[in-house]
Amino acid sequence: MRLNSADAGGAPWGDADVASTPGQKKAAANTIETELEPDTRKAGNxxxxxxxxxxxxxxGWDTAAGLKKVRETWxxxxxxxxxxxxxxxxxxxGAGGLFAQNDLATESAFKNGSKLNGL
Incomplete structure (x- = not known):
């Protein structure tokens, strides 16, 4: 997708195409679940x-009270x-699911609402 006002160089982030990457979103979510959450929990404990x-x-020392406060903050x-x-x-x-639903809705709208159907 390209806007009329976009320069010939494309989008500022480097790619002129807008695309969803459900596989990458799923992989990132799985990394959070299988690596980051367990490792963070382990380190925290x-x-x-x-x-x-x-x-x-x-x-019995004032140091204990200070350490207790640090522990609570941690x-x-x-x-x-x-x-x-x-x-x-x-x-x-959730984003992966929303993109998939949006793609299906757009496809359905083109199939059902287009005057070109049946030509």
Whole structure:
């Protein structure tokens, strides 16, 4: 698709064609699910466990209170990151479905609404 106002060089991102890549979206969503989410969860748990031991080791000291606050902040950040990864995974999978539905609707509109049908 090319707009009348587009220069001869094509789109600024390098390709003059607009295209959807459902396979790449699915692959990216699968990478999030099989690699990023488990690895992030594992790293988050490791750091949480280590800081929990440090809090216990400094029990009774002001350092323990500081470490406890750091641990709470870390847990919150890991939870936020996990939520973001999950949202991105869902968006990638949803976008693939939306593009497919749009393509089918466009095809149907051309087939059913065209005055050229039957020529």
């Amino acid at each position: 490791w750091a949480d466990d280590a800081s929990g031991k440090a809090v216990t080791g400094f029990d 847990e919150s950040q890991v939870k936020t990151l996990m939520g973001r990864l999950s949202a991105e995974k869902g968006a990638l999978r």
